[in-house]
Each structure stands twice: as structure tokens, then as C-alpha cells.
Amino acid sequence: MLARAVFVGFRTTNSFQWTKRLLSVTSQVFQSSSKDDAKGEKVPFPGATLSYFTNKMQFIQSIDPIPTYRVMDREGKILDPSQEPQVSEEFSLKIYQNMLTLNIMDLILYEAQRQGRISFYMTNYGEEACIGSAAALDNNDVIFGQYREAGVLLYRGFGLDEFMNQCYSNEQDNGKGRQMPVHYGSKELNFQTISSPLATQIPQAAGAAYALKRSSQKNCVMCYFGEGAASEGDFHAALNIAATMTCPVIFFCRNNGFAISTPALEQYKGDGIASRGIGYGIDTIRVDGNDVWAVFNATRTARQLAADENRPVLIEAMTYRIGHHSTSDNSLAYRSKTEVEYWKRLDNPIIRFRKWLENKNWWNEEEENKFRTEIRKEILKSFSRAEKLQKPSLTELFNDVYDRPTPNLIAQKQELKRLIEEYPENYKLNKFKNEGKDL
Structure with a gap:
């Protein structure tokens, strides 16, 4: 009964707001001229934004293309000085060095998977400029990532x-x-653990943002996903919830051109993903996803809208996936090597940002070579340390699933112990911490 009472109360509140809006719109309609030469009588229906009647039948399929916001050209030159962020050398170099680190780490781990040393990997080649979005957030903002x-x-x-x-x-x-x-997570860094099912994090982000709003905490939720995930029903449910409940969430779509092997042209016909945000009444912007400062500026302003005004925002970052979807994919089966090389040369986000830094005299080739050499050594040392460690204890299969072990978990644990004792040759227990002795 309590849930029903809350639900009815919510409807009553909305009904009052709806009636107030309808009366306001109707008043505007009758106070203004009901006719003009170009447009007919205004429409007071509550189900859409204030429109007007027309006697011309016209089906609308598209509107003007949504523009793509950029700050730098491909040579790292600022197009409009007013759009150049006023940031320090230290701040800029942190972003750039993280981009280089990510690029080198990707190469090492990708090759490690090919050698059979890890089971799976996904690279970020071509999408490194999205780090600019992280630089625009507060550390207390909650992040829901994808891959x-x-x-x-x-x-x-x-x-x-x-x-x-x-x-x-x-x-x-x-x-x-x-x-x-690559399914990372960090409670300390407010980064929710990545899950494999596509798009599940999008409605979760909308719900988390609503919780932030209820707590009166002046932070927002950032939710990352690809354009392929936007084809899932979860995407539409999340945007509708966020819009109607005015949740402080930023939906950040990395439109890299391919959902695994499916090109964008076969995924949707409309104007990208940004047009959908407008359809849901959400503040929306499309940016050059290979331009660090375009991504940074857009995210910084989006955060102000979300955290300060409880307005959901959709950012569509236009980029190109240089690498394969994952180590389980061979992208040459559905796109040409010439196409990939074209984008790699034409619009490399790392090279573009490096040119901007060099124009500022904040970076040079000597520093580039030195940093690349040093960070590669650090990554390889970390790689070597991790490879030598044992696997977690087998008991971790059963811990933390429930507050208290349930009967079926206890039974499964006992069964695993029995199988290990009966068939020891099938279990390489020396790879695991405690070698299964704590089962």
C-alpha cells in the first residue's frame, strides 16, 4: 500500500504540473493572434512542445545536420581563440602523457594476448582524445564505463x-x-566495475544520477558507451528516465563508426546518436572526438549543466576505431586496410594534441622520445610483476557472493573440493594462492 500511495502521489503532482503547463500554454495561445501568414493556430496539446497547426501536409524525415564542435584543426591550431581552454602546462602534459601511456600499454597487452599470456584485450587506438572528458570531471563524479x-x-x-x-x-x-x-573497476576512484552485457550501464547511470539528485550532492554521473550500445533498448529507457526525472547525468557516446563488425550505416539511418538526445528533450552536443580540447570543453560545460542544474546531457564524440574491436575480432574482414590507414594518418588524436603542445613550446621530440622510453620500461616492469603472481585463492569463487554463504554455495564448494581430491591431475593448483588447501 505504501508503494501505491507514493505512486499515486507522484501522479497527482505530475497532474498538477501538467494542468498548470496546459493553462499557461492555452493562455498564450488565446492572448496571441491565433493566425498569421506563415503559421496557423498554435497547438495547446500537452503531449509535445508548443507547435502550430498547418494546412500543408508534410512528412518530416530529417532536419539540418547537427554540427560537430571542434577547437583545433588537424595541425593543432586553434580555430577560435575564445574557445581555447585556459589551462596550465602541467595540466596539458598530464593529459598528453596519459594518452601516450595508454597507447603504449595497449600495444604491449595486445601483443601479450596474441602470445597467449592473457586471455583477452581491447585497445583504444584512435580514441585516446576521450581522456579529455576525464580531465573535465570532478573526482567525486561517478563513472559508468564500457570497454x-x-x-x-x-x-x-x-x-x-x-x-x-x-x-x-x-x-x-x-x-x-x-x-x-579490461573489465576494470575502482571503488576509490568512483568507477563502477565494467560489465560485459551491452548497454546495461546506461539505465544504471540514470538511476545513480537520480540518487545523487535526491542526496543533494553537487556531483554528476558520467556514462560512456559506443554507438552500437545506443541501438539497445536500455539506451532509450535511460534517456527517457533521465529527461523526465531531470537527472544529473552525462551520456557520453563514442561514435567510432563500428559496432564490432557492423558499420554505422547499417545500424541506423538518422543523424547519428545526437539527434536522439534532442528527441528526448536533452541538452545535446556533437563534438570532434579526436580533438582533446573539444571533448574537454564540452564535458566541462555539460558537467555544469548536470551537477548545478540537474539537467541530463548527451555528448556524441565522433571518432574512428583504428584497432580491431577486440582480440577476438579481425576488422580486415569487414573494412579495408587502406581505410584504416587513411584515418590513422588523417586524424590521429595524439599527433594533433602533440602539435598543439609544440606550438606552445611545451613539448618537443627529445621529451617525446625520453617519455616513451621511460614509460615503456615502467609498463614492462609492471607487466612482469603481474605475470609472476599466483591466481586468487579458489575460495574467492564463493566469497562475497552473499553476506552469508547460502546452502547452494556451500554445496558447490564441497563438490569442488571433492572433485579436486578425486581428480587431482585435472587441477593445476600450484597456480592458485594456497593451492586449494583452504577450501
Whole structure:
């Protein structure tokens, strides 16, 4: 009865607001001229924004293309000085060095998977500029990521050892070896653990944002996903909830052109993903996703709208996925090598940002070579440390599932112990911490 009472009360409140809005709109309609030469009588119906009647029948399929906001051209030159962010050399170099670190770490871990040393990996090639979004957030803003947010975590302070431990699923892995590689998470850094099912994090982000709003905490939720995830029903449910409940959430879509092997042209016909935000009544912007400062500026303003005014925002970052979707994919089966090389040369976000830094005299080739050499050594040392560690204890399969072990979990644990004792040759227990002795 309590749930029903709350629900009815909510409807009553909305009904009052709806009636107030209708009376206001109707008043405007009758106070203004009901006719003019170009447009007919205004429409007071409550189900849409104030429209007007017309005697011309016209089906609308599209409107003017949504513009793509950028700050720098491909040579790293600022197009409009008023749009150049006023940031320090230290701040800028942190972003750039994180982009380089991410790029080199991707190369090492990708090759490690090809050598059979880890089971799976996903690179961020071509999408490194999205780190600019992390730089625009507050550390208390909650992040829901998808598969290519390693750069966001890197910027927040996720260590190289933490990346390696997770990808190796060893005893130091924060997730206790329960997740696939690149499914990172960090409670300390307000980064919700990534899950494999596509788009599930989008409605979760809307709900978390509503909770932030109810707590009166002046922070927002940032939710990352690809354009492929926007084809899921979860995307539409989340945007509708966020819009109607005015939730402080930023939906950040990395439109990299492909949902695994499906090109965008086969996913949807409309004007990208940004047009959907407008359809839901959400503040929306499309940005050049290979331009760090365009991403940074847009996210910084979006955060103000979300955190200060409880307004959901959709950012569509237009980019291109240079690498394969994952180590389980061969992108040459559905796109040409020439196409990939074209984008790699034409619009490399790292090269563009480096040119901007060099124009400022904040970076040069000597510093570039020195940093690349040093960070590669650090990554390889971390990689080596992680590889030598054991897997988590087998008991971690059963811990933390419930507050208290349930009868079926206890039975499963006993069954595993029995199987190990009966068939010891099938279990390489020397790879696990405590070698299964604590079962």
C-alpha cells in the first residue's frame, strides 16, 4: 500500500504540473493572434512542445545536420581563440602523457594476448582524445564505463600494476579474478566495475544520477558507451528516465563508426546518436572526438549543466576505431586496410594534441622520445610483476557472493573440493594462492 500511495502521489503532482503547463500554454495561445501568414493556430496539446497547426501536409524525415564542435584543426591550431581552454602546462602534459601511456600499454597487452599470456584485450587506438572528458570531471563524479575507458581510469590515478593485475586475474586483482580482462573497476576512484552485457550501464547511470539528485550532492554521473550500445533498448529507457526525472547525468557516446563488425550505416539511418538526445528533450552536443580540447570543453560545460542544474546531457564524440574491436575480432574482414590507414594518418588524436603542445613550446621530440622510453620500461616492469603472481585463492569463487554463504554455495564448494581430491591431475593448483588447501 505504501508503494501505491507514493505512486499515486507522484501522479497527482505530475497532474498538477501538467494542468498548470496546459493553462499557461492555452493562455498564450488565446492572448496571441491565433493566425498569421506563415503559421496557423498554435497547438495547446500537452503531449509535445508548443507547435502550430498547418494546412500543408508534410512528412518530416530529417532536419539540418547537427554540427560537430571542434577547437583545433588537424595541425593543432586553434580555430577560435575564445574557445581555447585556459589551462596550465602541467595540466596539458598530464593529459598528453596519459594518452601516450595508454597507447603504449595497449600495444604491449595486445601483443601479450596474441602470445597467449592473457586471455583477452581491447585497445583504444584512435580514441585516446576521450581522456579529455576525464580531465573535465570532478573526482567525486561517478563513472559508468564500457570497454574503452582505460584512459579515464588512468587519468584518475589507476596504477599500472592495477591494470596489469586485472588483465592477469591474479591474486592482487581488485576483482579477485572474476572478470574478463579490461573489465576494470575502482571503488576509490568512483568507477563502477565494467560489465560485459551491452548497454546495461546506461539505465544504471540514470538511476545513480537520480540518487545523487535526491542526496543533494553537487556531483554528476558520467556514462560512456559506443554507438552500437545506443541501438539497445536500455539506451532509450535511460534517456527517457533521465529527461523526465531531470537527472544529473552525462551520456557520453563514442561514435567510432563500428559496432564490432557492423558499420554505422547499417545500424541506423538518422543523424547519428545526437539527434536522439534532442528527441528526448536533452541538452545535446556533437563534438570532434579526436580533438582533446573539444571533448574537454564540452564535458566541462555539460558537467555544469548536470551537477548545478540537474539537467541530463548527451555528448556524441565522433571518432574512428583504428584497432580491431577486440582480440577476438579481425576488422580486415569487414573494412579495408587502406581505410584504416587513411584515418590513422588523417586524424590521429595524439599527433594533433602533440602539435598543439609544440606550438606552445611545451613539448618537443627529445621529451617525446625520453617519455616513451621511460614509460615503456615502467609498463614492462609492471607487466612482469603481474605475470609472476599466483591466481586468487579458489575460495574467492564463493566469497562475497552473499553476506552469508547460502546452502547452494556451500554445496558447490564441497563438490569442488571433492572433485579436486578425486581428480587431482585435472587441477593445476600450484597456480592458485594456497593451492586449494583452504577450501
